[in-house]
Structures are given as C-alpha cells and as structure tokens.
Amino acid sequence: MADRPDLTVDLGRGLHLRSPVLVASGTFGYGFDAPQVDRGALGAIVSKGTTLRPREGNAPIRIAETPSGMLNAIGLQNPGVDHVARVYAPQWATWDLPVIVNVAGDSVDEYVAVATRLNVTGVAGLELNISCPNVESGLQFGVDPALAAEVTQAVRAVTELPLIVKLTPNVTDIVAVARAVENAGADAVSAINTYVGMAIDVRRRRPLISRGSGGLSGPAIKPLALHAVWQVAAEVHIPVIGVGGIMTADDALEFLLAGAAAVQLGTVNYVRPQAAAEIHDGIAAYLVQHGLPDIRALPIRPLSVLSHV
Amino acid sequence: MSVVVAPAVVVERSVPMAGAVELVLHHPPSAVAVAPGQFFQLAVSAPHTLLRRPYSAAWSDAASGRIGFIFNVVGAGSAWLAARDEGHELDLLGPLGRGFDLEGARPAICVAGGLGIAVFPGVVQALIARGRKVIVLQGARTAAQLLPAARFAGAQVQVSTDDDSAGHRGSVVTLFPPPFMGEDQGGGVDIFACGPTPMLTALIDVARRQEIPLSAIQVALETPMGCGIGTCLGCAAPRAVGGYFLTCQDGPCVRADRIAWDRITDAFHG
Numbered sequence: 001m002a003d004r005p006d007l008t009v010d011l012g013r014g015l016h017l018r019s020p021v022l023v024a025s026g027t028f029g030y031g032f033d034a035p036q037v038d039r040g041a042l043g044a045i046v047s048k049g050t051t052l053r054p055r056e057g058n059a060p061i062r063i064a065e066t067p068s069g070m071l072n073a074i075g076l077q078n079p080g081v082d083h084v085a086r087v088y089a090p091q092w093a094t095w096d097l098p099v100i101v102n103v104a105g106d107s108v109d110e111y112v113a114v115a116t117r118l119n120v121t122g123v124a125g126l127e128l129n130i131s132c133p134n135v136e137s138g139l140q141f142g143v144d145p146a147l148a149a150e151v152t153q154a155v156r157a158v159t160e161l162p163l164i165v166k167l168t169p170n171v172t173d174i175v176a177v178a179r180a181v182e183n184a185g186a187d188a189v190s191a192i193n194t195y196v197g198m199a200i201d202v203r204r205r206r207p208l209i210s211r212g213s214g215g216l217s218g219p220a221i222k223p224l225a226l227h228a229v230w231q232v233a234a235e236v237h238i239p240v241i242g243v244g245g246i247m248t249a250d251d252a253l254e255f256l257l258a259g260a261a262a263v264q265l266g267t268v269n270y271v272r273p274q275a276a277a278e279i280h281d282g283i284a285a286y287l288v289q290h291g292l293p294d295i296r297a298l299p300i301r302p303l304s305v306l307s308h309v
Numbered sequence: 310m311s312v313v314v315a316p317a318v319v320v321e322r323s324v325p326m327a328g329a330v331e332l333v334l335h336h337p338p339s340a341v342a343v344a345p346g347q348f349f350q351l352a353v354s355a356p357h358t359l360l361r362r363p364y365s366a367a368w369s370d371a372a373s374g375r376i377g378f379i380f381n382v383v384g385a386g387s388a389w390l391a392a393r394d395e396g397h398e399l400d401l402l403g404p405l406g407r408g409f410d411l412e413g414a415r416p417a418i419c420v421a422g423g424l425g426i427a428v429f430p431g432v433v434q435a436l437i438a439r440g441r442k443v444i445v446l447q448g449a450r451t452a453a454q455l456l457p458a459a460r461f462a463g464a465q466v467q468v469s470t471d472d473d474s475a476g477h478r479g480s481v482v483t484l485f486p487p488p489f490m491g492e493d494q495g496g497g498v499d500i501f502a503c504g505p506t507p508m509l510t511a512l513i514d515v516a517r518r519q520e521i522p523l524s525a526i527q528v529a530l531e532t533p534m535g536c537g538i539g540t541c542l543g544c545a546a547p548r549a550v551g552g553y554f555l556t557c558q559d560g561p562c563v564r565a566d567r568i569a570w571d572r573i574t575d576a577f578h579g
Contacts (some may be wrong), residue, residue, distance in 0.1 A: 026541070026542075027536075027540060027541065028540050029539060029540045033538050033539040033540045034536075034538055034539075034540055036314050036402070036538070048542075056551070056552040056553060057542060057545060057553060058545075059545075059547075059572070059574070060532060060533075060544075060545050060546060060547070060553070060574045061532070061533055061574055062533070062542070062543045062544075062545055063533050063534075063535050063541065063543035063544075064533060065358065065359055065360050067357040068357050068358075068359055069359060070359055070360060070535065072535070072541070072543060074541070074542045074543065074545075077542050077545070077553070210574070218359050219359070267359065269536070269540065270360060270361070270535045270536035270537075270540070270541055271352065271359060271360060271361060272314075272352070273314055273402070274314060
C-alpha cells in the first residue's frame with residue numbers, strides 16, 4: 001500500500017479535487033479571510049451564499065451558542081453577484097484551490113440570473129442554496145421536490161459549470177428532494193444545510209437571536225446529518241458531499257463511510273482553524289492503516305455512486 | 310505580526326475585583342503584537358460548549374511576554390477559563406480586530422461601566438506613555454466590583470457605584486463630562502468608552518447634549534461573536550451610513566460617529 005493514499009475526489013463534470021475536505025458555505029467568506037487555515041489540505045472552498053443584489057443581512061443579534069451547537073441567522077449578507085464575478089473571481093483564477101460559489105435567490109429567475117453572471121473564469125462550480133432558513137422564502141425551493149427540480153433545471157440550462165445542490169434537512173423526505181434534483185441535472189448534492197432551531201434568553205424573555213429562529217450547526221446536528229447522508233447516498237447516483245457538525249477526522253470518516261464522496265467543514269472553522277489539516281491527514285492515515293487505496297473504498301455498503309466515478 | 314493560533318501558558322490567576330478573574334498568560338509573540346483594545350479568541354473545553362470566547366487584552370507587557378485578561382464568570386465557558394490553574398495551556402487566537410486610536414496629545418477620558426473596565430489597564434498605560442493627561446471614570450454596582458485605582462498609575466480616577474458604597478452614586482455617565490473638560494474646551498478631549506450598551510447610549514446622549522463631537526469618542530463594542538476573523542458575519546453592528554460593520558474586523562474599537570446608535574442592540578454579557 002502506498003504511503004500516500006489517493007485522496008482525490010471527482011464531483012462530476014470535470015470538478016476534480018485534490019482533497020475530500022471542503023469548507024462549507026458561510027463559514028469561510030469568499031476565501032480571503034482565515035489565513036490560519038492550511039489551504040493545502042482543502043479540496044475546494046464553497047463561498048458565502050451569493051444573491052443577485054447585495055444584501056445587508058439580518059439585524060443583530062445573529063448568532064448564539066447552544067449545547068454543542070450554534071444558531072445563526074446571518075441573512076445572506078453578501079456583496080452581490082456582480083462584485084463576486086468582477087472582483088473576486090479574477091483573484092480566484094490565480095489560486096490553485098477551486099472556489100465553488102454558493103448561489104441563493106428568491107425566485108427561479110434570480111437563481112438563473114446569478115448563475116448566468118457566474119459564467120466567468122475563476123468560478124469552479126456552483127452550489128445551489130435552496131436551503132437557507134434565515135431569509136424569507138429561503139427554504140421555499142428546498143422543501144418541495146418539484147420546485148427544487150424546477151430551479152435546478154433552470155440553472156442547469158444556463159451553465160456548464162459543475163452544479164451542486166445543497167439540501168435542507170427541514171423536510172419530511174430528503175431523499176425525494178435529492179432524487180428530484182438529480183433528475184433535474186445536478187452533478188452532486190451537499191447534505192445538509194442547518195436545522196431550523198431557536199433559543200430563548202430567559203432573563204430577558206426574548207429569543208437569543210433577533211430573528212427568533214436560526215439555523216443550527218455544529219456537533220449537535222452531526223448524527224442527524226450523518227443519517228441524512230446515509231439515506232441520500234443510497235438512493236442517488238451522483239456524489240453526496242457530507243456536511244454537518246464535523247469536528248474531527250473520525251467525524252469526517254463517519255460521513256465517508258456512510259457514503260459521502262467528500263465532506264464540508266463548517267462551524268469547526270470558527271473554533272479550530274487547524275481542523276482542515278488535521279482532518280485531511282487523519283483521513284489519509286486511516287486509509288493507510290486499513291490498507292485502502294483511496295476514499296472511494298470507504299463506503300460501508302455498495303453504493304450506486306461507486307459506478308459513477 | 311500576523312494572527313496566530315498558539316498555546317499560551319497560564320502563569321497567574323487572581324481576583325482583581327469581586328466577581329471577576331484575571332488570567333495572565335505567557336505568550337511573547339502576542340504580548341508584543343497586541344495593541345490596546347484588540348482582542349483574542351480563547352478556546353474553551355467546557356462540556357457542551359463550542360465557540361471560542363472573545364476577550365480584549367486587559368494589558369500586555371512585551372518585556373516579560375505576558376498578557377492579561379479580566380473577565381466575569383457568566384456561563385460555562387468563562388467558568389471553565391476561570392478554573393484554569395497556573396501551568397495550564399490555553400489555545401489563543403489573535404490578536405484580532407482594531408484597537409483604540411491612541412495618537413494625539415489631547416487629554417483623554419476613559420469611561421468604563423461594569424466589566425468594561427477590563428480593557429482599560431493597557432489603554433491607560435499606553436496613553437500615559439504618550440504623555441497624555443488621563444482621567445478614568447469607572448462605574449460599578451458596588452465598591453467591591455471596582456478595579457482598584459492602583460491599576461491606573463498616572464491617571465486621575467473617579468468612581469461611581471449604584472449602591473453608593475463608593476464615589477458618586479449612580480451610573481458612571483453621571484460623572485461625565487468631568488469638570489476639567491472646561492479647561493480644555495479649546496483643544497477638546499478624546500474619549501474612550503467600554504461598558505454595557507445602555508451605558509454607552511447614555512454616554513452618547515450626554516455627548517450630543519454637550520455638543521461633544523461623536524468623532525472624539527471611541528467605544529470598544531461587545532457583540533456576540535462566532536469566528537472573530539470575519540468569516541461568520543455573526544458580530545454585525547449597525548453602521549451610521551446604513552447596513553452593518555463587523556465588530557471583529559472593523560472593531561471592536563470604533564469611533565462613535567460610525568455607529569447607528571438608534572439601532573444598536575443590547576448584547577453585553579458582562
């Protein structure tokens with residue numbers, strides 16, 4: 001067995017990553033902050049959710065810690081797609097690390113407009129955010145398989161870029177949505193976005209975050225996220241990117257064993273900037289220790305995805 | 310000097326005032342790099358906690374490589390930190406954000422309510438070192454919660470307490486503006502403030518009534534904070550021109566005229 005196992009990932013449509021460790025949307029900005037993170041360990045950066053027009057985001061208070069978790073209701077604060085395409089993308093084009101832009105919108109037309117404007121050098125792929133719980137209508141597309149398919153198909157029609165759809169767990173049947181976006185042309189899915197939750201300040205008698213509810217992330221949701229990945233990976237033929245509460249290499253391995261082709265690190269980026277490198281190296285060490293040639297050998301049950309890559 | 314994630318050793322722990330803990334860490338790069346008003350993100354390992362805790366450096370000493378933090382025990386994270394013994398290693402991320410702009414020669418007034426005093430030992434020392442006249446106005450609920458005036462060598466200290474146990478009775482803002490401001494009206498003063506949001510908004514009201522320009526006031530803001538490095542966008546504070554700035558990157562020390570005081574949120578946990 002090689003000392004340096006193959007950690008590369010193929011997410012489809014030419015999106016080959018050197019590492020299965022990505023950073024999740026909203027936890028890494030547009031890749032210009034967080035110099036503490038070792039980029040050599042990363043396969044790709046997924047940008048902050050980007051909309052057609054700049055958004056100021058929600059009024060404070062936007063975040064709160066909960067047991068082993070964090071609630072956020074940032075409200076898609078972002079500079080708008082034109083700024084991203086004009087100012088950020090040319091800089092990304094000089095990096096050796098692909099940047100996938102997370103795309104958000106209020107309507108099919110907005111998703112299409114944003115995706116169209118991202119057909120520029122420097123953008124390695126799109127992640128459709130049909131699962132933001134923190135804006136009006138943010139979840140509308142993600143909870144309805146037909147609408148999820150409609151927006152996926154509409155974006156598919158205007159871009160040749162690799163297209164990932166980020167699923168919400170705030171549904172009765174996540175597999176139905178995953179199948180719908182697969183059939184509509186998605187190259188991969190990310191599972192999952194945050195769970196809607198809330199916390200109340202009992203002393204002040206008001207919700208801890210101003211919007212009332214927010215998206216729950218962190219280790220608190222990891223078993224839930226893992227189960228969603230387990231379900232989805234068994235039922236779709238496209239790669240599943242596992243995300244939700246990963247803090248350690250073992251956490252990441254659980255997702256890869258459950259059938260994920262890659263993982264995204266989210267909240268851990270706020271806590272331990274060194275986590276990306278530790279997780280990358282931990283996965284490599286695990287493969288060596290278990291005599292496995294690459295991460296495609298990890299899923300613990302036969303998966304349709306194996307024949308895809 | 311860039312921001313580092315590094316282990317720092319606790320070399321001293323004490324109780325500087327009732328309810329508060331002062332941890333002194335040995336970490337020469339941070340002690341050299343930090344500017345008064347900047348903060349660090351301290352990792353905590355209390356059960357079920359997750360995020361780092363943001364604390365302004367209370368003071369630092371480049372020569373000895375020491376850096377001090379003063380905080381109240383308000384929850385599981387601060388309780389865990391308060392229980393660290395000498396020799397314990399803490400994971401430190403920083404220094405982060407913008408400190409106070411200490412340049413200039415005008416007299417300086419430091420206004421602190423409650424735990425807001427925690428940022429001022431280093432600020433006052435730096436102002437004195439620049440040859441500036443300094444008045445510290447410190448308010449607390451009760452006398453035991455005042456940081457001793459000896460911590461502000463070279464400055465004139467005036468105090469207030471809610472229960473009348475020391476100094477003037479009432480909010481620290483009732484001490485503002487101090488009488489000497491009359492002498493210096495021609496040249497003006499610089500005001501540095503930190504404390505609960507109601508205290509800060511009261512200070513701003515007084516300043517407006519006295520026609521003190523808000524640009525002469527710098528505040529050290531406290532907001533809930535996730536990452537501390539500009540990626541989570543969780544520490545937004547309302548900007549005077551609309552929208553929000555990030556406390557972690559554009560602050561925590563901000564000129565008061567940049568803040569939309571009518572939209573500020575009371576989020577102080579001190």
